[in-house]
Amino acid sequence: MVEIFSKRDGPRREDVQVKRLIEQNRGVITKLADQLSNGRYSELRKPKPKPQAGGLIIHIGDGEKPNPHPEPRVRVTANGRVVAVDIESGRQLKHFGDIRERGGTKIFILATSANGFIAPLDDDEIRLLADVDGVAIGPCYSNMELASDIGQRVDIPPET
Incomplete structure (x- = not known):
């Protein structure tokens, strides 16, 4: 069964x-x-007491607004990028190009679509900076001199 x-x-x-x-x-x-x-x-x-707001900093989110008029400076970064940055926030405003090593020498490559950059400079800036494209960087022409030359051409002072 x-x-x-x-x-x-x-x-x-x-x-x-x-x-x-x-x-x-x-x-x-x-x-x-x-x-x-x-x-x-x-x-x-035992039930735990709920946290009290006394002494805490409460942030609502509508704090300081970004500066509508950034103060740009031309900077050569540690990884060889030549950019314009806002001096107060450090935010990148424009990418001018890169310093790359070719054949044992460092040269500046302008940010153009012909050089393979995804976000190239506009035509006016390319015309202003065309003669620094491919310039060799070394003991007789330093990163700071390159930043100064680019800054003079686009009316942005170099970072000191």
């Missing part, structure tokens, strides 16, 4: 008995837990 066990609704009889036993002995269990944990058990079960 085959017996079919079907799942009953509600908890099992054994589970109900164990829960009742635990609830009847809750005081003894808590006392033992506190004794073993040096009172930490009851301490952790």
Whole structure:
């Protein structure tokens, strides 16, 4: 003969008995837990106070607005990019080109689409800076002199 066990609704009889036993002995269990944990058990079960706003800095988000008129400077970065940056925020405003090494010498490559740049300079700036494209950088012509020459041509002072 085959017996079919079907799942009953509600908890099992054994589970109900164990829960009742635990609830009847809750005081003894808590006392033992506190004794073993040096009172930490009851301490952790207490509700924690909510944090108070006293002494905290609350930032709403409409703080200082960016300067609408940036003060640009021409800078040669450590990785060889020649850019115009806002002197206050340090934010890049324009990318003029890169200093790359070709054949053992460092040369300036102007940011044009012909040189493979994704965001090339506009035509007026290319005309102003065309003669510095491909110039060699070395002991007789430094990064600072390049930044100064580019700055003079586009009316942006170099970073000092």
